[in-house]
Amino acid sequence: MQKREFAIKMLLLLLPLLPNLVSQVQSVKCTTNNPVHVQYEWHETGDLVIGAMVSHLYYIVPELFFKKHPSQVVIDTPLVVTKFYQHILALVFAIDEINENPRMLPNVSLGFHIYDSYYDSKITYQNTLDLIFKSHHFVPNYRCGIQKNVIGIIGGLSSDTSWCMANILGLFKIPQISYGSFEPAINDGTKIPSFYRMVPNEDLQYRGIILLLLHFGWKWVGLITPANEAGERFLQTIEKLFFQNGICSAFTERVEFNLNYKSNKLEMIDKRVLFSTLTSYKANAVLVYGESRFIIWLSNILSLMEFTQLLFPREKSHEGKVWITTAQIDFILDSLQKIIDINIRMYHGAISFAIHFKEIHSFKDFLQSIRPHWTDTDGFIKDFWEDAFSCSLSNATLSTNMCTGEEMLESLLAPYFEMSMTGHSYNIYNAVYALAHALNSKHLGRTIHKGREAMEKISPQYVEPWQLHSFLQRISFNNSAGDEIALNENGELAVGLDITNLVTFPNRSYIRVKVGRLDPQAPPGKELTINEDRIKWHRAFTQFCCYDCDPCPEGMISNEKDMETCVSCPADQYPNNDQDLCIPKIPNFLSFDETLAIVSTSSALLFSLITILVLGIFIKHRNTAIVKANNRSLTYVLLISLLLCFLSSLLFIGKPNKVTCLLRQNAFGIVFSVALSSILAKTILVVLAFMATKPGTNIRKWVGKELAYSIVFSSSIVQVGICVLWLATSPPFPDVDMHSVMGEIIFLCNEGSVLIFYCVLGYMGFQATVSFTVAFVARKLPDTFNEAKFITFSMLVFCSVWLSFIPTYLSTRGKYMVAVEIFSIFASGAGLLACIFAPKCYIIVVRPDLNKREQLAQRKV
Structure with missing residues (x-):
């Protein structure tokens, strides 16, 4: 355990320290007079040459910035995928087998030239051109120096590498057989007819x-x-x-x-x-x-x-x-x-x-014979051997030992090298044989055409790569492992x-x-x-299962395990906690037997009794100075309106029905409008009474009961008109809401026209604003019993309550929405009752000595 922890910690510590692998390499200008030496290649001459592009090495490159000249820094030594060295050996093994087989390509030797793609598109393009044209010099479209006679190229491992190669090889109609590319887009028979692959679609x-x-x-x-x-x-x-x-x-x-x-x-x-x-x-x-x-x-x-x-x-x-x-x-x-x-x-x-894949006879023996100095032309083996066996072939250092050269490939672990032929190596092996059989078929066809029984030596100078396509397109043979190798009409392996x-x-x-x-x-x-x-599963499995079921979405159930879909409950039912059963929804309305309803009913009756008590006090003392000074008629109208406001809250309690739905909002709106109209009339009369005391004014004739009644009627009739319009066009009606609250059916009054409902509230707000403005102006007029200052404060309370009501009302559902409106009725009504009438009741009941005309005259300013 300690060793594993140490190794994993080293992973995290070494990643930021890898720049010591970076070394400076001078760029080399490629010209025909200055041949480029490619270190990682393997070239063996022959009468005919099979090219190959493998993916065995890759570099870690620095990030490029546009603020400065591109860096010339690269890693001098590439990272080696040691396991892919087998791909190279599989190609060499196949060519050796063919050369040693007298029945395959008699009197003709096959050579090979293997390059690495480095998993880089630019290098792949360059090395593909090198495979076709370069001997000692690289001149595109010209074959200079020793004739290579490349009759086909095998590669690449990935679809990206194969595609880069196909872009070039397709132009020259050179057969290309990919050993690892599955991507369908590469295999387009009309676009790149020279492309084949040893894998299925x-x-x-x-x-x-x-x-x-x-x-x-x-x-x-x-x-x-x-x-x-x-x-x-x-x-x-x-x-x-x-x-x-x-x-x-x-x-x-x-x-x-x-x-x-x-x-x-x-x-x-x-x-x-x-x-x-x-x-x-x-x-x-x-x-x-x-x-x-x-x-x-x-x-x-x-x-x-x-x-x-x-x-x-x-x-x-x-x-x-x-x-x-x-x-x-x-x-x-x-x-x-x-x-x-x-x-x-x-x-x-x-x-x-x-x-x-299948095991190829004698391939394992071939691998066991590999040694680091078995050939001078293998440009890959040095880095492979040193990386695979953690030693050095040239000079030992403190961190590495000298390689003995007798290390055995079978001692390597599978992630780094396998002695059994892998699938990609098997494809390379079959690809080499496909080219060889195509050459053989061409040679046999030419021999039969000439009518000669003796085998004729293939003349390399008469072999052109494009001539092999007709044979590759219908190739079919059995390899040494007994598998049939045949390509379909798309150039794919039919396997x-x-x-x-x-x-x-x-x-x-x-x-x-x-x-x-x-x-x-x-x-x-x-x-x-x-x-x-x-199958051997992961040791963490106790009861194997490769997915966890997600719970059904809200409002849906699944009455069986591992179901693909969930089902919705009926509208009047909802899922239980386990979401495997639908149960009936609970009715939601403010019933009279609930605590909230009992408190609301008790409060409505209490405020109504207080209002009746205040009204009784004012009626009993109707001839006293304070009652006369504040207009008895308007006071009675206001108190009766407040009484009806408190009682209208009872319409909101209980299960909604057609009658209560029609009455609750309309009654509430009208009686509150009458109350606000009375307050507005009282305030206006205070202002006119003060103005009438000025010499030479004609306002005195306007002050009286007729004006007060006119103000109350005209101000209230507008609200009445709005409510009549509401009832005539889109009246409220009983409704149910089954979706807002999970597990509950909300019984409610659908307001019909929400716009008109807010018009009712808006008009009340307009009345309250006008009353507050007039009262605020008249609050300091010199009158002993001037109630404008009390009206000002009462309007502040009223407006605060209803401004808070709207967002609270909209954010609640069910019986709590009803409770919010009932509370607002109580709070605003009680505010008016307390602010306007409490000071007067105090004088009438507690300080009757101040409720005299003489006191009125003495206290005038």
Whole structure:
């Protein structure tokens, strides 16, 4: 455990320290007089030459900025994907077999020229041109020096590399056979007829993915793809198929996985994004699409997650996830990950689509014979050997030992090299034989055409690459492993895919176990076969399941487990807490037996009794000075209006019906409007009474009961008109709301026209504003019993209550909305009653000595 923790910590510590790998290399100008020496190539001469473009090495390059001249700094020593050295050896092995076979291409030797793409499009273009034209000098469209006689080129591993090569080779009609590209866009028979590939169409893999997920019942799947054109094409296709088959994507991550230097620090783009995604989602099945090098990047992320799990045990980790990978991906680690001790065991139990392959007789013996000095022309073996065995072939240092040259390839772990032929190596082997059989078919056809029985030597000078297309398009042969190799009309290998299970071991190695087969020739429904007994799942599985069910959306239920869809409850029912049963909704209205209704009813009766008591006091003392001075008639009208306001609140209690719905808002609006009209009339009369005392004025004749009644009537009739219009056009009516509150049916009065309802409130607000303005102006007039100052304060209370009412009313539902309006009626009515009448009742009841005409005369200012 301590060793593993130390290794993971080293991963985090070494990443920012990698700039010591960077060295300065002078750029080389390529001219015909100054030949370019390519270090990483392997060239063996022959009568005819087969070219190849492999992906074995890659560089970490510095980030370029436009503020200064592009940097010439590169890493002098590339990172080596040691496992892919087998691709090179597979090609050499196949050519050696053909040269030693007297029945294949008699009297003709095959040579080869192998370049590396470095996973870089610019270098791929250059090296493709080198394969065609360069011997000692590079002159496009000219063959200078030794004739190479390239009759076909094998490559590349990825669709990007294959596409770059096809752009050039298609112009010269040179056969190109890709050994790893699945992308359909590359294979366009009308656009690039010289392109062939030793893999099936990618549509087969899409179909296989769906069949695999449905077989295991995995319908909650995460998707991880590279952020490029191929990744987008994959997502567009697979997500459509997911939808058609009832499979959901838990998350979709498009990631950049290139390594770049930035400010002398090695950065893995988007590592935090993917880390957060993998630890946040419940989906345990994760489908990974991309090329093999993506696994290098993903391994770093998973190692970081594992380290986080050690530090924070409660954090979710990647354990328990099933990794599903496409056939383009091989489980590899590079030389850098070997140094920092990345372990492949995190992929234990992974299910992979794999290129079909069989063991080739004597290939393992061939690998066992490989030694670092077995040939002088292999430009790849030095870096491979030193990285694979952590030694030096040239000089030892403090960190490395000298290589003995007797190290054995079979001692290497599977992530770095396999002794069994991999799927990509198998494709290269078959591609070499396809070119050889095409040459053989051309030679036999020429011999038969001449009518000669003896085998004739092929003349290299008469062999043109374009002549092989007619033979490759109908190629069909059995290889040494017994597999039939045949291309269909699209230049694709007519073969299925294997399903493999990755089984890892404590020593950081693994084996790939074939657990199934995807056969496009099988009858419908039987294309996929899986032997579940051979599958070794991740050790974190106790009860295997690759997805967690999400709860149904609010308002829906599922009465069975693992259902794909949820169902809605009837309108009058709602789901229980477990969302597996619908239960009746509870009625919601302010019934008389509820505490809130009892308090409201008691308050209405209490305020009504207080109002009646005040009215009785004023009637009993109607002939006293204070009652006469404040206009008895308007006082009675105001008190009766307040009484009706308090009683109108009772219409809001109980289950709404047609009568209460028609009356509640209209009655409330009219009686409050009458009350406000009375207050306005009282205020205006105070102002006119003061103005009438001035000499020479004619206003005295206007002061009287007729004016007061006119003000009350004219001001109230407007509100009455609004309410009549409301009842005539869109009256309120009983209604139910089944959706606003979960589990409840709200019985309410639908206001009919919301606009008119707010017009009623708005007109009350207008009345209150006018009354407040007039009262505020008259509050300091010299009158002993001037009530304008009390009206001013009462209007402040009234306006505050109803301004607060509107947002509160709109934010509540059901019986609490009704309670808000009842409270507003009580608060505003009680405010008017207390502010206007409390001081007068105090004088009438407690200080009757001040309620005299003599006191009025003495206290006038």
